Amino acid sequence: MPRLSKDALGDLVYDQIVLMLLNKDLKPGDKLQKKELAEILGVSITPVSEALNRLIREGIVEQREKRDLFIRVFTxxxxxxxxxxxxxxxxxxxxxxxxxxxxxxxxxxxxxxxxxxxxxxxxxxxxxxxxxxxxxxxxxxxxxxxxxxxxxxxxxxxxxxxxxxxxxxxxxxxxxxxxxxxxxxxxxxxxxxxxxxxxxxxxxxxxxxxx
Structure with a gap:
């Protein structure tokens, strides 16, 4: 995956994670590792955290015990x-x-x-x-x-x-x-x-x- 530019990095990382969801690279129930996502996308952890916080607010990602993050499973x-x-x-x-x-x-x-x-x-x-x-x-x-x-x-x-x-x-x-x-x-x-x-x-x- 090409390295993202520094402009509007949080939005770009968000868009990439959304694309991973649509392409089924990320699936319901998957545990999310910020460090791993940062390495895949070629960015620091900060824009990844911003993107995941946005997905939490939208109800797509949920935070469980010990602050672990998961793709929400919709029933x-x-x-x-x-x-x-x-x-x-x-x-x-x-x-x-x-x-x-x-x-x-x-x-x-x-x-x-x-x-x-x-x-x-x-x-x-x-x-x-x-x-x-x-x-x-x-x-x-x-x-x-x-x-x-x-x-x-x-x-x-x-x-x-x-x-x-x-x-x-x-x-x-x-x-x-x-x-x-x-x-x-x-x-x-x-x-x-x-x-x-x-x-x-x-x-x-x-x-x-x-x-």
Whole structure:
């Protein structure tokens, strides 16, 4: 890994640790050694401590007895709660979008799933997952509500770190995405909001059944 520059070192180290989490180089339950991380990243212990303290505040890293640090293990119950909150916030974000945006601003988002047919071929699952993520993240950006986006980004980060892939099959979620898109095209904000909330709630219910 290339040696980091000295500018904004704490933020750069934070970004590198986040990348290690997303790439599964660091996994839930792993014990974190500041000295080892500093050696891997080519920095002193100070920026590593700053980055880990930030991750503690965000609930990603936890400190246990004897001041040992571990990557937090999120349970299925935690994931259920994430989807409960996400359903409400993303529904609000979509309603905000529909009050602000014109047809030209919507068009790239509404065309994201045009190339998919049901049944979705298994060799396109990864592509579909990326489109799914782009669809939901684009809604948040278009809402221009920084508080909602900040919280949902954190939810998405946790899900990407701890999820092993799609929670529900594309053949189930693709029609839901298309119904949301049709509600947007028809300019029915209340229906679109309800549909995207139900979309997340169904995922929450599937997770809940495994508790």
């Amino acid at each position: 299925t119950a935690d994931m259920v709660e994430l989807f409960e909150v996400r359903a409400g916030l993303e529904g609000t974000a979509l309603h905000i979008c529909m009050e602000k945006l014109n047809d030209r601003e919507w068009e790239p988002l509404l065309a994201l799933f045009d190339g998919f047919d049901i049944p979705v071929a298994e060799d396109r699952y990864e592509e579909y997952q990326l489109k799914d993520r782009e669809f939901h993240s684009s809604l948040l950006k278009l809402s221009r509500n920084n508080l909602i986006q900040e919280f949902i980004d954190r939810c998405d980060f946790i899900l990407r770190c701890y999820s092993r892939g799609l929670i529900r099959e594309p053949d189930e979620t693709l029609p839901e995405h298309r119904r949301i898109i049709e509600a947007i095209r028809s300019k029915n904000a209340d229906l679109a909001q309800r549909m995207i909330m139900e979309h997340h709630w169904r995922t929450r219910e599937k997770l809940g059944k495994s508790l």
